[in-house]
Amino acid sequence: xxxxxxxxxxxxxxxxxxxxxxxxxxxxxxxxxxxxxxxxxxxxxxxxxxxxxxxxxxxxxxxxxxxxxxxxxxxxxxxxxxxxxxxxxxxxxxxxxxxxxxxxxxxxxxxxxx
Amino acid sequence: xxxxxxxxxxxxxxxxxxxxxxxxxxxxxxxxxxxxxxxxxxxxxxxxxxxxxxxxxxxxxxxxxxxxxxxxxxxxxxxxxxxxxxxxxxxxxxxxxxxxxxxxxxxxxxxxxxxx
Numbered sequence: 001x002x003x004x005x006x007x008x009x010x011x012x013x014x015x016x017x018x019x020x021x022x023x024x025x026x027x028x029x030x031x032x033x034x035x036x037x038x039x040x041x042x043x044x045x046x047x048x049x050x051x052x053x054x055x056x057x058x059x060x061x062x063x064x065x066x067x068x069x070x071x072x073x074x075x076x077x078x079x080x081x082x083x084x085x086x087x088x089x090x091x092x093x094x095x096x097x098x099x100x101x102x103x104x105x106x107x108x109x110x111x112x113x114x
Numbered sequence: 115x116x117x118x119x120x121x122x123x124x125x126x127x128x129x130x131x132x133x134x135x136x137x138x139x140x141x142x143x144x145x146x147x148x149x150x151x152x153x154x155x156x157x158x159x160x161x162x163x164x165x166x167x168x169x170x171x172x173x174x175x176x177x178x179x180x181x182x183x184x185x186x187x188x189x190x191x192x193x194x195x196x197x198x199x200x201x202x203x204x205x206x207x208x209x210x211x212x213x214x215x216x217x218x219x220x221x222x223x224x225x226x227x228x229x230x
């Protein structure tokens with residue numbers, strides 16, 4: 001285990017539903033990230049939080065809404081998603097968002113939009 | 115803009131043989147380079163990184179990688195492959211120039227298959 005826990009592991013939702021993905025880290029890290037992993041495509045960075053402040057939004061559609069209430073928790077709120085949003089959503093954390101620190105990843109949430 | 119290329123979708127190796135997973139990068143400045151491994155139904159696990167200093171970096175599970183600035187490469191190697199090494203391997207880069215920001219850019223991944 002990496003110390004980063006994501007729930008749920010699997011999620012099936014309709015296009016009109018609202019759901020949230022949760023990420024929790026017990027590593028004392030100050031930076032947290034959301035990535036999207038689709039088949040045959042590079043990992044796409046979605047959001048970065050450093051010391052609870054959002055420092056990067058990588059042109060993500062507004063139907064994805066992140067929330068970082070404290071340095072240990074990160075949420076991704078989902079609403080009116082499209083089938084092409086089906087993917088593995090990975091949460092990660094690192095000591096800080098500085099460039100030479102490695103990230104620790106959770107196991108991901110496999111999202112299917114129907 | 116920074117980018118990473120992993121030219122092989124899949125690499126097949128016999129157990130006990132050496133393995134190489136290739137990675138080339140493009141950055142405007144000097145790079146920070148990383149290798150991660152992903153086992154089925156799991157998140158990515160950090161293997162090793164190059165920050166500065168010795169071009170040969172040693173990491174977890176007997177893996178190592180060599181930074182080659184002239185060839186802009188950071189190939190992952192292991193002297194003797196194990197069946198348990200079979201997984202998806204990702205190379206990643208950050209540009210030291212401020213414009214790289216917080217963004218860690220990943221390659222598309224290389225599936226390593228080690229057979230008996």
